[in-house]
Amino acid sequence: xxxxxxxxxxxxxxxxxxxxxxxxxxxxxxxxxxxxxxxxxxxxxxxxxxxxxxxxxxxxxxxxxxxxxxxxxxxxxxxxxxxxxxxxxxxxxxxxxxxxxxxxxxxxxxxxxxxxxxxxxxxxxxxxxxxxxxxxxxxxxxxxxxxxxxxxxxxxxxxxxxxxxxxxxxxxxxxxxxxxxxxxxxxxxxxxxxxxxxxxxxxxxxxxxxxxxxxxxxxxxxxxxxxxxxxxxxxxxxxxxxxxxxxxxxxxxxxxxxxxxxxxxxxxxxxxxxxxxxxxxxxxxxxxxxxxxxxxxxxxxxxxxxxxxxxxxxxxxxxxxxxxxxxxxxxxxxxxxxxxxxxxxxxxxxxxxxxxxxxxxxxxxxxxxxxxxxxxxxxxxxxxxxxxx
Numbered sequence: 001x002x003x004x005x006x007x008x009x010x011x012x013x014x015x016x017x018x019x020x021x022x023x024x025x026x027x028x029x030x031x032x033x034x035x036x037x038x039x040x041x042x043x044x045x046x047x048x049x050x051x052x053x054x055x056x057x058x059x060x061x062x063x064x065x066x067x068x069x070x071x072x073x074x075x076x077x078x079x080x081x082x083x084x085x086x087x088x089x090x091x092x093x094x095x096x097x098x099x100x101x102x103x104x105x106x107x108x109x110x111x112x113x114x115x116x117x118x119x120x121x122x123x124x125x126x127x128x129x130x131x132x133x134x135x136x137x138x139x140x141x142x143x144x145x146x147x148x149x150x151x152x153x154x155x156x157x158x159x160x161x162x163x164x165x166x167x168x169x170x171x172x173x174x175x176x177x178x179x180x181x182x183x184x185x186x187x188x189x190x191x192x193x194x195x196x197x198x199x200x201x202x203x204x205x206x207x208x209x210x211x212x213x214x215x216x217x218x219x220x221x222x223x224x225x226x227x228x229x230x231x232x233x234x235x236x237x238x239x240x241x242x243x244x245x246x247x248x249x250x251x252x253x254x255x256x257x258x259x260x261x262x263x264x265x266x267x268x269x270x271x272x273x274x275x276x277x278x279x280x281x282x283x284x285x286x287x288x289x290x291x292x293x294x295x296x297x298x299x300x301x302x303x304x305x306x307x308x309x310x311x312x313x314x315x316x317x318x319x320x321x322x323x324x325x326x327x328x329x330x331x332x333x334x335x336x337x338x339x340x341x342x343x344x345x346x347x348x349x350x351x352x353x354x355x356x357x358x359x360x361x362x363x364x365x366x367x368x369x370x371x372x373x374x375x376x377x378x379x380x381x382x383x384x385x386x387x388x389x
């Protein structure tokens with residue numbers, strides 16, 4: 001029986017190959033020549049000595065491909081311009097190199113890391129000066145300002161695919177090769193009023209040295225400048241009227257930071273002075289009155305920590321520790337009458353027949369100081385034993 005055609009074909013491998021070819025075609029812009037990235041060599045004259053964020057760019061190339069072609073130069077043209085690299089270039093040509101990269105060294109490194117098999121190229125043969133052309137490429141590259149980036153990010157987040165699913169900030173960050181914080185800060189800028197959005201743009205322009213009058217001695221001092229991070233984490237959390245108050249000067253930077261932590265319905269312009277120095281007064285605060293002694297206490301005497309307690313003489317009995325469980329010793333009527341009279345603030349202790357004073361406890365440290373002033377060493381040891389029992 002004759003064998004049917006195709007029985008020995010590996011259909012699964014063929015389907016995988018077709019799928020890979022389709023995927024690769026999708027990752028490469030149509031209409032441009034392509035080459036395997038392994039057939040490209042970086043230029044020895046590349047001015048960028050350190051290639052940053054290659055992993056993030058490689059993740060982007062895996063999912064979305066390379067949208068911008070790399071500019072490359074034939075080896076013979078490159079050697080004519082840079083004869084000092086003739087030996088190195090010829091060695092790489094012998095190993096299969098077809099072109100030398102002029103623009104796109106980060107893309108080449110990321111394409112190799114991502115495992116792409118094809119990348120788009122733009123072949124250039126007439127180059128007056130490779131170095132000047134490279135400088136022009138890097139200096140004239142103009143990125144979006146933070147507000148324009150915010151609008152683009154928000155538009156990408158609002159888009160939905162064929163099944164109606166939209167991207168999260170984390171997914172978008174992976175697609176474009178940046179951090180989620182970078183996206184969230186930019187999107188937060190869209191909650192700013194126009195005046196503060198312009199302040200963010202002014203700060204970005206000043207950093208790019210593109211702000212008119214940004215040179216020293218010009219008229220740029222009056223412009224409001226706002227960094228992206230501060231605008232995103234502080235001012236974007238304010239209500240619109242609070243943002244307008246900040247622009248008018250009714251809300252200071254410190255007050256805006258405090259108000260931004262409140263819910264929107266509780267935000268308002270604080271009434272206290274904006275400057276902390278304004279709250280400093282030369283009037284001494286009134287001393288808080290001492291509490292009245294309880295009914296169980298026999299005298300409203302006070303204790304001043306600065307005045308040490310006088311030691312009783314040998315002929316007088318000394319009350320070592322008041323015993324709350326035993327009745328108080330009888331006090332003569334004359335002394336009782338004098339005890340109920342208010343004493344001055346300078347009185348440190350009462351007489352030996354009376355309690356030694358009222359301790360006003362404001363903190364544990366104050367209590368310890370009063371105890372050291374009132375009790376002897378032996379009494380302090382007795383107190384420790386009572387507290388530990």
